[in-house]
Amino acid sequence: MSRNTIQQDIICSTVKSMSTHPSPDEVFEALHKEYPSIGRATVYRVLNKLANKGEIKKVNLPHTADRFDFRTDDHIHIHCKKCNRVFDVDFHAIEGLIDYLDKVLTLNNPLKINGFEITGANFSFEGICKDCRHNKQDTV
Amino acid sequence: MSRNTIQQDIICSTVKSMSTHPSPDEVFEALHKEYPSIGRATVYRVLNKLANKGEIKKVNLPHTADRFDFRTDDHIHIHCKKCNRVFDVDFHAIEGLIDYLDKVLTLNNPLKINGFEITGANFSFEGICKDCRHNKQDTV
DNA sequence: GTCCATGCAAAGACTTTGCACTGGT
DNA sequence: ACCAGTGCAAAGTCTTTGCATGGAC
Numbered sequence: 074m075s076r077n078t079i080q081q082d083i084i085c086s087t088v089k090s091m092s093t094h095p096s097p098d099e100v101f102e103a104l105h106k107e108y109p110s111i112g113r114a115t116v117y118r119v120l121n122k123l124a125n126k127g128e129i130k131k132v133n134l135p136h137t138a139d140r141f142d143f144r145t146d147d148h149i150h151i152h153c154k155k156c157n158r159v160f161d162v163d164f165h166a167i168e169g170l171i172d173y174l175d176k177v178l179t180l181n182n183p184l185k186i187n188g189f190e191i192t193g194a195n196f197s198f199e200g201i202c203k204d205c206r207h208n209k210q211d212t213v
Numbered sequence: 214m215s216r217n218t219i220q221q222d223i224i225c226s227t228v229k230s231m232s233t234h235p236s237p238d239e240v241f242e243a244l245h246k247e248y249p250s251i252g253r254a255t256v257y258r259v260l261n262k263l264a265n266k267g268e269i270k271k272v273n274l275p276h277t278a279d280r281f282d283f284r285t286d287d288h289i290h291i292h293c294k295k296c297n298r299v300f301d302v303d304f305h306a307i308e309g310l311i312d313y314l315d316k317v318l319t320l321n322n323p324l325k326i327n328g329f330e331i332t333g334a335n336f337s338f339e340g341i342c343k344d345c346r347h348n349k350q351d352t353v
Numbered sequence: 354g355t356c357c358a359t360g361c362a363a364a365g366a367c368t369t370t371g372c373a374c375t376g377g378t
Numbered sequence: 379a380c381c382a383g384t385g386c387a388a389a390g391t392c393t394t395t396g397c398a399t400g401g402a403c
Binding site: 131132133134135136139151153154160162173186187188189190191192193194195196197198199200201202203206 | 271272273274275276279291293294300302313326327328329330331332333334335336337338339340341342343346
């Protein structure tokens with residue numbers, strides 16, 4: 074039912090080579106020079122398909138467009154509200170948080186919160202990144 | 214510098230009367246019959262202004278359009294991925310979470326994570342709500 | 354009278370979709 | 379040969395913006 078195509082391979086390996094949490098358009102731009110025949114709509118469709126298959130992940134951030142992450146392990150993101158970039162949080166003091174969230178989910182799942190079937194929890198930090206703090210005059 | 218207008222009063226009291234976490238369009242629809250002269254753009258502008266002033270809050274949910282909340286106290290939301298509605302989580306087992314997040318923020322703020330100045334943390338649950346679970350045949 | 358806020362429509366950013374065609378199976 | 383996947387353009391959704399007008403101060 075599902076077919077393998079060259080486009081899917083190219084899009085998959087492109088997004089997996091980008092550590093910047095790219096938007097679909099950024100993935101499109103990254104492969105467009107080398108593969109100008111691949112269309113924007115295909116990039117959108119394939120990225121969502123890869124995310125549904127679990128090959129990559131959609132980053133769960135409020136108030137910004139979709140981005141994708143080649144890392145599929147649980148980790149936390151921090152979003153710069155000024156330059157709109159996204160970074161991984163790899164700080165030891167955060168380590169307990171994911172375990173805590175897991176515990177909360179386990180305690181309350183399934184169907185314990187307002188009759189919901191909980192399928193996930195979203196957590197992220199937001200702030201101003203190092204670069205933007207050091208360049209306060211810039212609009213970025 | 215900032216002026217009070219009738220439109221702002223109407224929009225403010227309208228959103229504060231809605232417990233459904235309305236989108237700007239839903240607020241617009243709610244007041245449009247009684248005040249048909251108020252424009253959609255004004256609703257967008259005023260809602261964001263009210264949120265910036267702290268009179269209301271923007272709900273921080275990934276992968277969905279902006280919604281607003283008349284509640285300004287810290288609490289957690291759960292988002293139904295099927296009908297797209299948002300509910301408050303008022304379940305005692307969740308109570309510790311906000312304190313935990315506060316502690317994490319205090320421990321790591323300021324400038325401790327990747328050189329960031331952290332301005333906030335976003336947390337939400339997602340799942341399928343009671344109504345949608347009981348009406349699985351519906352597209353909703 | 355000044356000038357911020359509004360209303361409208363247009364534009365913008367992001368994403369999905371209809372349709373004819375291509376290519377994987 | 380079938381039909382899922384693709385490419386393109388159009389449309390859709392949500393939000394912002396330019397500009398002339400109106401109302402708060």
